């Protein structure tokens with residue numbers, strides 16, 4: 313069933329209001345996992361609650377426990393659940409999104425203040441701001457759909473249940489327990505699920521995403537002296553934690569991206585002909601990735617190898633060192649304790665546990681070889697398993713038709729290199745098919761400086777989410 317034409321023209325006529333809604337959302341610096349922003353994350357949850365109430369959604373803010381942040385025990389961001397429509401003749405669609413964002417500071421290299429949605433002054437339609445594409449834009453897209461239907465007095469074609477969290481960027485702590493506890497209560501009766509929290513591969517081809525890499529996030533802590541030291545006074549006399557740490561981190565991965573931890577590569581499933589054909593069918597050119605990263609710095613020049621590097625192979629990234637001197641200037645310090653942070657993206661056959669066993673053993677063995685008297689601790693901070701769905705499910709067929717009607721294009725079928733660990737929990741605990749329906753483009757810069765969403769993607773994305781509901785209502789198993 314095609315989307316109600318009144319809905320589609322309402323969206324066109326209310327672009328300015330929709331941008332205003334996104335602007336308000338972006339202005340709330342809901343950075344999760346950081347003590348300084350706990351209040352902002354709470355404020356973002358309240359903003360969502362107000363919006364949902366205005367739009368006729370019966371919503372609740374649920375506490376899901378506490379966690380330790382910078383040594384202080386604080387509430388986890390609340391989960392927001394909501395429902396609109398309860399017609400037994402209609403399908404029930406469960407949607408998920410997150411209202412937390414990655415950190416952002418103007419001095420990281422942002423053109424504009426990251427928490428002020430700023431339209432490109434050159435008129436390209438790009439809307440810059442932290443969370444614009446990940447994931448406030450898509451979440452606001454759903455609210456826009458609800459607003460259009462409410463103001464037009466049109467019934468939704470499906471019952472909608474929604475679940476929004478504020479900890480996605482930090483491992484979705486306790487959300488799995490919440491889903492389990494509400495399995496036969498709030499989540500009962502859901503027929504399928506849609507998550508809009510990833511991106512197209514390029515800037516012009518919409519896609520449906522049926523897989524995600526998982527993620528294991530690790531810290532290596534090396535500590536020695538009980539205070540920072542003068543490198544002139546003590547350099548050459550003590551084992552330096554940074555020297556130990558850099559040595560360990562340099563042994564994890566090669567500059568060509570090869571993971572050096574024994575055992576991990578061996579777990580990767582061999583590529584089948586069918587799989588290769590799927591990768592070959594994707595619309596993707598090397599210039600797409602070069603423009604998304606801002607330079608020709610790809611490991612391979614081959615499109616299929618590049619796509620596989622992103623979607624079906626594991627990768628190990630070094631993220632940073634806590635405790636290291638990083639300010640401008642030349643401080644001559646020996647940091648007494650440093651934490652190196654890295655993550656491994658997981659693919660089918662690589663489990664959180666198997667990979668962690670290999671990582672911990674390898675780092676401990678390598679540390680022992682250093683002959684250092686410092687203390688080592690290596691541990692997983694959070695993990696999420698990889699996930700693959702059935703792209704032949706009726707929900708995917710509905711999204712395929714919706715994409716064709718909104719974009720006039722056949723979508724690519726992709727797997728996402730990033731991770732949304734809770735996807736697997738929803739799929740397994742609730743036994744649901746999950747569709748990932750991205751709104752933003754491959755060059756949106758999620759997690760990066762100058763994150764943006766294009767106005768066209770935000771507006772057509774709103775139409776896409778709405779059109780998908782209509783197609784879902786009409787598509788049978």
Ligand SMILES: C[C@H](N)C(=O)N[C@@H](Cc1c[nH]cn1)C(=O)O
Pocket residue numbers: 446447480481482483509510527529729730731732733758
């Ligand atoms: C794909 C999604 N929008 C996303 O950005 N997910 C994060 C999840 C995460 C896990 N640990 C920290 N963040 C990602 O893939 O990095």
Ligand SMILES: [Zn+2]
Pocket residue numbers: 410446447480509
């Ligand atoms: Zn996200």
Ligand SMILES: [Zn+2]
Pocket residue numbers: 414446481758759
């Ligand atoms: Zn993210």
